Amino acid sequence: MKLIDVSVFGGSWPFRAHARRTPEQLKAYLTARGVGQAWLASASAVFYPDPMAGNEELFAETGEEPFFIKVAVIDVTLATWERDLTNCFERLGCLAVKLFPNYHGYGLDDPRVLRLVALCRERRAPVCIQVRMMDERGHHTLMKVPAVPVEQVVALAQRAPGARFLVCGAYQGELHRLREAGNVWADLSFVESGHTLRVAVNALGAQRLVFGSHTPLHSFGAGAAKLDVPPGDVEPDTVRRIRAENALSLLRG
Amino acid sequence: MQQRSRAIDVHTHLNTPGPQPSEEELERAIRTARYYGIERLVLLGNLTAMGGPDPSMADVAAINSHTLRAMARYPETYIGFCYVNPAHPVSFLRDEIDRCVVQGGMKGLKLWIAVKATDPRLEPVMEAAAELQIPVLHHAWYKQTVFIYNESTPAEIAELARRFPEVPIVMAHLTGCGARGVLDVADRPNVYVDTSGGQPESGILEYAVGQLGPDRVLYGSDWPLRDFGVQIGRVRDADLPADVLERLLWRNAARLLRIEEDAP
Ligand SMILES: [Zn+2]
Numbered sequence: 409m410k411l412i413d414v415s416v417f418g419g420s421w422p423f424r425a426h427a428r429r430t431p432e433q434l435k436a437y438l439t440a441r442g443v444g445q446a447w448l449a450s451a452s453a454v455f456y457p458d459p460m461a462g463n464e465e466l467f468a469e470t471g472e473e474p475f476f477i478k479v480a481v482i483d484v485t486l487a488t489w490e491r492d493l494t495n496c497f498e499r500l501g502c503l504a505v506k507l508f509p510n511y512h513g514y515g516l517d518d519p520r521v522l523r524l525v526a527l528c529r530e531r532r533a534p535v536c537i538q539v540r541m542m543d544e545r546g547h548h549t550l551m552k553v554p555a556v557p558v559e560q561v562v563a564l565a566q567r568a569p570g571a572r573f574l575v576c577g578a579y580q581g582e583l584h585r586l587r588e589a590g591n592v593w594a595d596l597s598f599v600e601s602g603h604t605l606r607v608a609v610n611a612l613g614a615q616r617l618v619f620g621s622h623t624p625l626h627s628f629g630a631g632a633a634k635l636d637v638p639p640g641d642v643e644p645d646t647v648r649r650i651r652a653e654n655a656l657s658l659l660r661g
Numbered sequence: 662m663q664q665r666s667r668a669i670d671v672h673t674h675l676n677t678p679g680p681q682p683s684e685e686e687l688e689r690a691i692r693t694a695r696y697y698g699i700e701r702l703v704l705l706g707n708l709t710a711m712g713g714p715d716p717s718m719a720d721v722a723a724i725n726s727h728t729l730r731a732m733a734r735y736p737e738t739y740i741g742f743c744y745v746n747p748a749h750p751v752s753f754l755r756d757e758i759d760r761c762v763v764q765g766g767m768k769g770l771k772l773w774i775a776v777k778a779t780d781p782r783l784e785p786v787m788e789a790a791a792e793l794q795i796p797v798l799h800h801a802w803y804k805q806t807v808f809i810y811n812e813s814t815p816a817e818i819a820e821l822a823r824r825f826p827e828v829p830i831v832m833a834h835l836t837g838c839g840a841r842g843v844l845d846v847a848d849r850p851n852v853y854v855d856t857s858g859g860q861p862e863s864g865i866l867e868y869a870v871g872q873l874g875p876d877r878v879l880y881g882s883d884w885p886l887r888d889f890g891v892q893i894g895r896v897r898d899a900d901l902p903a904d905v906l907e908r909l910l911w912r913n914a915a916r917l918l919r920i921e922e923d924a925p
Contacts, residue, residue: 424862424864425864427864441898542860543836543859543860544807545804545805545806545807545837546803546804546836546839546862547805547806549805552805552806598860600860600887600888600891601885601886601888602693602885602886602887602888602889603888604888604890623863624863625862625863626861626862626863627861627862627863627866627894627895627898627899628898629894629895629897630861630891630892630894630895630898631894632894632898633697633888633890633891633893633894634888634890634891636890636894637890638692638693641693
């Protein structure tokens with residue numbers, strides 16, 4: 409089975425030169441590196457006053473390309489967020505939702521989040537929480553954005569046991585704290601230590617880790633190397649799950 | 662999966678404390694490195710588990726003895742760097758560098774965060790490096806948060822390089838130093854950068870090669886804080902020609918460390 413990458417961004421990110429790639433370029437780049445399917449969200453939507461503008465422009469470019477799973481960026485502090493969510497599912501064909509609580513200025517204990525989770529659950533769509541976009545040490549001097557505490561994700565997930573959550577951007581040291589909520593998956597995009605995969609599997613288990621590269625903000629080759637481990641380091645069956653099977657269960661429920 | 666072109670890793674540590682290096686740790690590091698085509702490991706010392714930010718003379722001696730034992734155990738893999746704390750008396754600094762480099766065969770000096778790169782007490786250390794014609798690898802980072810002790814910025818490394826133009830300085834942690842850090846040292850031809858540090862951000866490697874040229878960037882991982890595969894994967898997947906990658910992975914370090922150029 410081909411690799412599934414759950415963390416890919418289109419649009420642009422203001423803190424990086426030349427990071428923007430069109431969906432067509434992303435598909436060519438990722439396909440050449442063995443990816444069969446990519447979850448795509450708009451990085452522009454993080455900073456646009458109305459994230460729907462980011463969703464609309466990215467998914468107009470993406471069209472019906474089956475390579476991409478479209479991920480809607482929703483800001484629950486905007487008055488029309490419920491309508492935005494419906495539009496993302498029904499008109500833009502999104503199959504998952506991504507939240508940026510730290511960039512959009514709310515906590516995961518906000519009642520609107522629980523409502524969003526319920527609406528996503530009705531559509532069987534997973535809710536992705538991007539806990540960080542960059543290493544906090546390297547943030548812009550005028551824009552230091554603390555990471556979303558993973559405990560907030562655990563608390564939310566425990567209040568919504570029928571929903572499925574994906575944490576994107578957690579560090580190695582944060583993974584074990586996600587253990588207590590059985591409906592939370594985590595991507596590998598910011599996870600690293602000596603023997604990354606073995607340590608991550610020990611922390612969160614083989615069933616709930618998924619591959620995410622954070623393309624184009626991180627090097628794809630660096631991310632892919634996390635799954636390319638010396639013989640005996642991690643069970644081949646576990647690697648297979650993390651390459652694709654876990655992402656399929658996360659998406660389909 | 663990766664193209665396994667051979668490599669020298671200029672930035673590694675051990676982190677099991679004790680008078681002897683852990684045989685299990687050495688063997689595991691070498692086996693993992695080899696899997697990714699990394700043949701030689703520059704060992705900068707067990708700094709975190711055996712000394713902390715401001716090590717005593719006894720700590721420094723213990724760390725360097727630990728490194729010497731790793732070199733003796735696996736001479737075909739480990740290249741030691743002598744760790745020093747410039748706050749120590751000049752006589753101790755001179756004796757320790759003599760013990761490790763002249764007698765022990767280490768190939769460079771390591772400076773971390775005990776004092777700033779601009780501290781006048783670096784003078785005897787840099788003079789020893791000049792005399793012995795060996796490089797100095799120095800910690801550096803530009804940070805907005807999580808500052809550690811007396812860590813130096815790339816601008817401070819540039820100032821050190823200006824004062825000691827004859828000493829090759831490897832500025833650690835390219836990703837941590839960022840574009841601003843690369844520009845700080847761009848006009849200091851005796852400064853090299855290693856590719857370690859922080860998340861594997863795309864683009865910064867290509868940027869560094871563009872600003873510094875292909876001969877002043879060296880692959881380094883910061884193992885075991887970071888992963889050999891991830892850190893070399895970002896180099897091998899960079900948008901750079903094969904001959905430039907070969908310099909980053911092998912030739913630049915081989916030249917700096919005076920490793921015999923055998924045919925690949
Ligand atoms: Zn280091």
